[in-house]
Amino acid sequence: MITCFDIGGTFIKAATATGPESLDLLGRLPTPRADFAAFVATIAGFIDRGGAPAGAPVAISVTGVVDPETGLVTVANIPCIDGRNLAADLGAALNRPVRVANDADCFVLAEAHAGAGRGYRVVFGAILGTGVGGGIVADGRLFRGAGGLSGEWGHGTIVATQLSVSPYQLPHFACGCGRAGCLDTVGGARGLERLHRHLHDATLNSTDIVELWIGGDEKADQTMALYIELLARPLALVVNVVGPDIIPVGGGLGNCVPLIARLDAAVRGSILRRLERPLVVPAQLTADSGLLGAAYLGLAENDHDIA
Structure with missing residues (x-):
């Protein structure tokens, strides 16, 4: 099981997935934009709600740019994560592996595997x-x-x-x-x-x-x-x-x-x-394409499957 997230400047949506097309929606909450501790707490709360076992991975679709070489994210409308290595920082706080891609990449992943593509x-x-x-x-x-x-x-x-x-x-x-x-x-x-x-x-x-x-x-x-x-x-x-x-x-x-x-x-x-x-x-997938793309991202066997 993984917990996947679609993170925008207004809301964070979450779901659990045991396969790339088996989403169990967990709801959404306002995005803590200025406080990284509150941001982590929101993510952790969703993970607890979904019942993911200890060490189970997290996959994130996020608005903005994600540099695959440095891990740094550029997210101007969420200052508390802007300029961070989000995967590393969040992974350390949650004690779980975290994978991150931007929302457009997750959208096309979802469409390529389960939608019009x-x-x-x-x-x-x-x-x-x-x-x-x-x-x-x-x-x-x-x-x-x-x-x-x-x-x-x-x-x-x-x-x-x-x-x-x-x-x-x-x-x-x-x-x-x-x-x-x-x-x-x-x-x-x-x-x-x-x-x-x-x-x-x-x-x-x-x-x-x-x-x-x-x-x-x-x-x-x-x-x-x-x-x-x-x-x-x-x-x-x-x-x-x-x-x-x-x-x-x-x-x-x-x-x-x-x-x-x-x-x-x-x-x-x-x-x-x-x-x-x-x-x-x-596009054929509209409402949950970010979550579905994050699921494909997180369930890939290794980095070579997605990059």
């Missing part, structure tokens, strides 16, 4: 949530590059400024990473809202924009046409570089089937490979 050799998992993230699984194994940054297609100055749809030109927006022109500035829910505000001087949440688009609203249609072009170009480049067989899309925007269908058509029309079947598809 099941049966495919190379899976690129794309997340269109608040921002943009991703991860890569090849031959069933998680690929983690130097610094833990593989699959991070949301950053780098890659957003097009010359476009084939109105308004035909677009400025680069400043990104929280310190650069400008990152896909993260326009590709997630906040990015979609930014585009709509820039085009129409109107502040709407992403859900409303999508609903208006599906209902035929002209302004929302312009926003979504621009959004899809801005996403499709870099995603097509990812396809040409990585060569995925399938791209499950998670996050809130990934739940919009018409959006993913339009994105798929735009990407398949822009890549070198010719495919008659969908390549970009909605």
Whole structure:
């Protein structure tokens, strides 16, 4: 048995697992963000509740970046673990082995083994949530590059400024990473809202924009046409570089089937490979993908199974 966790800036969710697809949910609690002792106590309380035996491992999906070489995590919205070797520090406090991967990596692990990527050799998992993230699984194994940054297609100055749809030109927006022109500035829910505000001087949440688009609203249609072009170009480049067989899309925007269908058509029309079947598809595992990915992470026999 292992105890697995999905740790976000607001809540910690937990479950026990005796196999990669046999989750017994333990509930969720607010994330102690500023106090590491309280953070450890919350994790320990879940372990006690789940009844894991002494020394049984812990597996964690966490928001942020996990460096596989140093073990250091970068989690700006949880200061008490930011900059720590979380696996080592938590393992010492709990007297248990601890394995940690970021949430995008756990998402793609889950989709590759039990979701839309099941049966495919190379899976690129794309997340269109608040921002943009991703991860890569090849031959069933998680690929983690130097610094833990593989699959991070949301950053780098890659957003097009010359476009084939109105308004035909677009400025680069400043990104929280310190650069400008990152896909993260326009590709997630906040990015979609930014585009709509820039085009129409109107502040709407992403859900409303999508609903208006599906209902035929002209302004929302312009926003979504621009959004899809801005996403499709870099995603097509990812396809040409990585060569995925399938791209499950998670996050809130990934739940919009018409959006993913339009994105798929735009990407398949822009890549070198010719495919008659969908390549970009909605993720199949939504509610507990972080926990399920952590279960796969924790139940791997050794480090070579996941990296």
